[in-house]
Amino acid sequence: MSMHIGTGIHAADATAGDASVDRTSIYVYEAPLRVWHWVNALTLTVLAVTGYLIASPLPSVPGEASESFVMGTVRFIHFAAGYVLAVGWLGRIYWAFVGNHHARQLFTFPFWRRSYWRGVIWEANWYAFRRAEPKKYVGHNPLAQFVMFWVFMLGMVFMIATGFALYAEGEGTDSLLYALFGWVFAVFPNSQSVHTWHHLGMWALVIYSMTHIYAVVREDILSRQSMISTMISGERMFKDNRDD
Amino acid sequence: MASRTETFYDVMRRQGISRRSFLKFCGLTSAALGLGPAWAPKVAEALETQPRIPVIWLHGLECTCCTESFIRSAHPLVKDVVLSMISLDYDDTIMAAAGHQAEAILDEVRETHRGEYILAVEGNPPLKDGGVYCLPGGRPFKDTLTTMAADAKAVIAWGSCASWGCVQAAHPNPTQATPVHEVVTGTPVIKVPGCPPIAEVMTGVLSYMVTFGTLPELDRHGRPKMFYSQRIHDKCYRRPHFDAGQFVERWDDEGARKGYCLYKMGCKGPTTYNACSTVRWNDGVSFPIQSGHGCLGCSEKDFWDKGPFYERLTTLDPLFVEADADTVGGTAALVAGGAIAAHAGVSIARRTAQRRNGNGTGNGTGTGTGKGQGPGHSDTGDSATRG
Numbered sequence: 001m002s003m004h005i006g007t008g009i010h011a012a013d014a015t016a017g018d019a020s021v022d023r024t025s026i027y028v029y030e031a032p033l034r035v036w037h038w039v040n041a042l043t044l045t046v047l048a049v050t051g052y053l054i055a056s057p058l059p060s061v062p063g064e065a066s067e068s069f070v071m072g073t074v075r076f077i078h079f080a081a082g083y084v085l086a087v088g089w090l091g092r093i094y095w096a097f098v099g100n101h102h103a104r105q106l107f108t109f110p111f112w113r114r115s116y117w118r119g120v121i122w123e124a125n126w127y128a129f130r131r132a133e134p135k136k137y138v139g140h141n142p143l144a145q146f147v148m149f150w151v152f153m154l155g156m157v158f159m160i161a162t163g164f165a166l167y168a169e170g171e172g173t174d175s176l177l178y179a180l181f182g183w184v185f186a187v188f189p190n191s192q193s194v195h196t197w198h199h200l201g202m203w204a205l206v207i208y209s210m211t212h213i214y215a216v217v218r219e220d221i222l223s224r225q226s227m228i229s230t231m232i233s234g235e236r237m238f239k240d241n242r243d244d
Numbered sequence: 245m246a247s248r249t250e251t252f253y254d255v256m257r258r259q260g261i262s263r264r265s266f267l268k269f270c271g272l273t274s275a276a277l278g279l280g281p282a283w284a285p286k287v288a289e290a291l292e293t294q295p296r297i298p299v300i301w302l303h304g305l306e307c308t309c310c311t312e313s314f315i316r317s318a319h320p321l322v323k324d325v326v327l328s329m330i331s332l333d334y335d336d337t338i339m340a341a342a343g344h345q346a347e348a349i350l351d352e353v354r355e356t357h358r359g360e361y362i363l364a365v366e367g368n369p370p371l372k373d374g375g376v377y378c379l380p381g382g383r384p385f386k387d388t389l390t391t392m393a394a395d396a397k398a399v400i401a402w403g404s405c406a407s408w409g410c411v412q413a414a415h416p417n418p419t420q421a422t423p424v425h426e427v428v429t430g431t432p433v434i435k436v437p438g439c440p441p442i443a444e445v446m447t448g449v450l451s452y453m454v455t456f457g458t459l460p461e462l463d464r465h466g467r468p469k470m471f472y473s474q475r476i477h478d479k480c481y482r483r484p485h486f487d488a489g490q491f492v493e494r495w496d497d498e499g500a501r502k503g504y505c506l507y508k509m510g511c512k513g514p515t516t517y518n519a520c521s522t523v524r525w526n527d528g529v530s531f532p533i534q535s536g537h538g539c540l541g542c543s544e545k546d547f548w549d550k551g552p553f554y555e556r557l558t559t560l561d562p563l564f565v566e567a568d569a570d571t572v573g574g575t576a577a578l579v580a581g582g583a584i585a586a587h588a589g590v591s592i593a594r595r596t597a598q599r600r601n602g603n604g605t606g607n608g609t610g611t612g613t614g615k616g617q618g619p620g621h622s623d624t625g626d627s628a629t630r631g
């Protein structure tokens with residue numbers, strides 16, 4: 001690895017005191033994936049807030065019923081965001097087929113690969129403060145992949161299926177949506193249970209998001225690679241050039 | 245007993261129902277079924293020409309509320325006619341025959357009308373211990389039910405007991421009370437849930453089946469679409485208050501007096517498929533929500549285990565956790581938040597400690613956490629030390 005000082009850096013305001021090192025950077029997350037990530041994060045937030053308000057509505061408004069549409073608006077925002085989330089999800093699945101191989105990681109789980117599980121244990125030890133440093137990964141680290149697959153990916157499928165099943169009830173039992181999602185009521189014949197589990201799914205995703213954001217920020221500071229900027233520019237920058 | 249060629253019309257006439265009343269009944273029936281006036285002559289023709297189908301009405305583990313509802317069918321004419329249709333055969337609560345004479349009717353109908361009669365079932369069979377928890381006529385109900393169902397044209401599961409299990413199947417279901425469709429195989433089962441079902445719904449379904457000799461169109465759970473395709477909430481007259489966001493917050497508040505939506509008081513209308521908000525009860529006089537009380541969801545599966553009745557959020561059925569999604573999820577989120585905060589605290593403490601004794605001596609020694617510091621660090625980086 002070479003080191004450049006002062007004039008070796010081709011910047012207008014470089015001084016002799018400035019130094020830079022060579023670092024590797026890999027383009028991992030392509031633009032559609034990044035756009036999806038942030039649209040998804042936004043809609044999920046909107047869905048969690050409006051969903052909570054559907055279950056525990058705001059205090060009653062006074063006046064004529066025809067003058068207000070508070071609950072109706074909250075529900076409308078929820079359904080609109082639900083559609084955006086679902087369409088985005090379809091786009092994300094499409095991208096898993098046509099995008100680079102990192103676009104597929106969210107949907108695959110190397111259950112039978114020993115080295116994968118060793119990686120999970122390694123990362124878990126890093127989080128338990130029993131390792132001085134984590135390994136470097138171009139894609140997700142094994143522990144992250146575990147949570148992404150089992151909590152986020154399956155959680156999304158569950159929320160979209162139950163959400164559209166509930167929505168289909170409003171559309172009517174002979175609607176197209178009901179034909180597509182009515183099977184949810186074969187699993188939970190009483191719609192009340194679908195509400196309850198859709199609601200619990202929200203908490204699962206809330207906890208996922210809390211952990212995810214914490215882990216991303218922490219890794220960005222403590223790990224050997226970039227995190228947050230990776231989901232903005234797509235570039236994964238490694239902070240050292242040592243082999244693992 | 246009934247000869248094979250006897251029609252329903254013959255029976256009604258024999259029971260003293262006039263032709264005029266008969267035609268009126270046909271009009272009412274087609275209206276109740278939502279078929280429109282043009283169908284009245286077709287109903288009449290069917291009843292005049294089709295051979296009468298016997299209806300057998302069995303009672304298992306139940307409270308007889310379905311029968312109570314049924315015999316109060318709002319229109320007296322409907323009641324008379326429909327009762328004359330069925331009481332002739334077998335209904336151990338309201339028929340004239342008793343004892344062995346009554347039980348013999350079952351075998352006789354099964355022999356003479358194999359594959360033609362309709363089996364209406366009120367209540368359900370408890371399966372535990374060989375079915376000894378329900379022994380009408382000294383015989384386990386599950387045996388009577390399966391034998392009679394095997395040769396029936398169709399089975400009507402009256403009420404929530406027969407349809408879903410109802411209160412006797414509530415957790416932990418000590419007698420293993422089991423809904424009819426899980427015991428009867430090979431014969432179509434029509435569910436008419438409710439605790440009890442609305443009288444007009446019951447007579448409507450029965451009239452449809454005996455009149456047309458076919459099953460009404462059913463939904464995915466086997467309920468007749470004409471009465472169970474919409475939720476209470478879809479046709480509730482308080483719905484505008486729901487959409488506006490005007491709720492009863494306490495039983496004695498202003499909203500309760502103004503007839504606001506009962507959602508926050510635990511109304512299960514949004515998840516309950518039944519005809520209460522359209523057909524209503526007692527000759528269309530009222531229904532629970534109109535009387536200021538939320539729907540309990542009585543026609544839905546396991547409604548008794550999806551409590552509390554007076555809370556919007558219900559328990560995590562079928563896990564039988566006595567807590568709702570917000571309690572469980574919120575607690576988990578708090579624990580996760582606490583864990584994250586603690587983890588962050590330890591991470592920061594460790595890093596500060598490492599910085600303090602690591603920075604001056606260089607960090608190529610293997611602790612390795614000094615890399616990649618934020619902006620402003622140009623001098624270290626283990627890449628430099630190692631490279």
Ligand code: HEM
Binds near residue numbers: 047162201
């Ligand atoms: C993944 C993100 C989602 C979250 C966090 C979420 C959250 C919630 C919550 C907490 C509720 C209240 C449940 C209750 O009754 O206790 C709810 C209700 C509902 N959600 Fe979602 N939801 C999500 C996705 C969706 C999607 C994709 C749809 C599809 C359009 C959808 C449609 C509905 C419907 C129809 C209801 C019932 C509304 C009502 O009963 O008035 N949700 N959601």
Ligand code: HEM
Binds near residue numbers: 040231
């Ligand atoms: C509701 C909020 C969020 C959700 C549901 C979410 C979800 C996800 C998912 C599913 C991925 C995997 C992408 C894939 O492989 O397709 C991911 C990656 C990522 N997210 Fe989020 N995210 C959220 C918020 C955030 C926020 C606020 C940040 C930044 C502060 C962030 C930063 C990242 C980064 C950096 C990655 C890439 C991880 C890596 O480099 O391996 N996310 N996120």
Ligand code: SF4
Binds near residue numbers: 504505506512538
């Ligand atoms: S009272 Fe019940 S059924 Fe009527 S609008 Fe409110 S929640 Fe829906």
Ligand code: SF4
Binds near residue numbers: 476539540541
């Ligand atoms: S309003 Fe609800 S609880 Fe009451 S009878 Fe109708 S379905 Fe049953």
